[in-house]
Amino acid sequence: MKKTRLGLALVLVASMAGFVATTLAQETPPATPPAGQGRRGGGGGAAPTNISGAMGDMNRALRTLKTEAADPTKSEAALRDIGLLQRDVAIAKSQLPPAVNDLSGDEKTKQANEYRSQMISLMRVLLDLEDAVVAQKADDIKNLLAKIDDAQKKGHADFRK
Numbered sequence: 002m003k004k005t006r007l008g009l010a011l012v013l014v015a016s017m018a019g020f021v022a023t024t025l026a027q028e029t030p031p032a033t034p035p036a037g038q039g040r041r042g043g044g045g046g047a048a049p050t051n052i053s054g055a056m057g058d059m060n061r062a063l064r065t066l067k068t069e070a071a072d073p074t075k076s077e078a079a080l081r082d083i084g085l086l087q088r089d090v091a092i093a094k095s096q097l098p099p100a101v102n103d104l105s106g107d108e109k110t111k112q113a114n115e116y117r118s119q120m121i122s123l124m125r126v127l128l129d130l131e132d133a134v135v136a137q138k139a140d141d142i143k144n145l146l147a148k149i150d151d152a153q154k155k156g157h158a159d160f161r162k
């Protein structure tokens with residue numbers, strides 16, 4: 002009988018220790034994420050879920066990209082930002098903006114095709130830019146960054162309410 006009680010007490014202590022260890026492990030804050038992997042999802046964080054969120058991310062990534070792209074010592078950071086832009090264009094491309102969603106019939110189909118087509122062109126420019134950064138082709142990098150600005154201006158003139 003005494004042995005049974007001792008056994009029960011041991012089991013109880015062991016399970017309490019397990020519970021405390023699990024709770025502590027859950028409350029331990031995560032290590033500081035590496036540079037570029039913060040809230041906006043760089044390098045594996047949460048991706049945006051709508052066009053507005055994707056565009057906000059694109060804006061931030063493009064701003065830093067412009068300071069990195071032509072600098073050979075910052076190629077890795079530039080490639081990471083280009084990857085983020087590609088991811089966000091893919092997200093924006095998979096949805097329709099309100100300016101298109103509010104239409105109907107043939108006009109909606111036409112504008113949806115035009116929206117997708119502009120997004121696909123932007124993706125192509127980003128892939129070319131990725132090539133240019135890898136190959137460190139300064140003139141190409143400059144021209145492709147200018148093309149991104151043009152794509153943004155046209156996209157906003159056509160589709161941003």
Ligand code: HEM
Pocket residue numbers: 052053054056057059060063098099100116119120123149152153155156157160161162
């Ligand atoms: C790298 C290029 C681009 C950048 C940096 C950019 C940036 C932005 C920003 C900062 C916003 C405001 C987001 C917010 O706070 O709500 C926005 C909205 C928007 N952009 Fe872009 N944009 C780009 C290219 C494009 C292109 C090519 C298109 C269309 C083909 C486009 C269509 C839109 C639309 C429709 C909105 C409004 C979204 C909504 O209100 O739901 N953008 N963009």
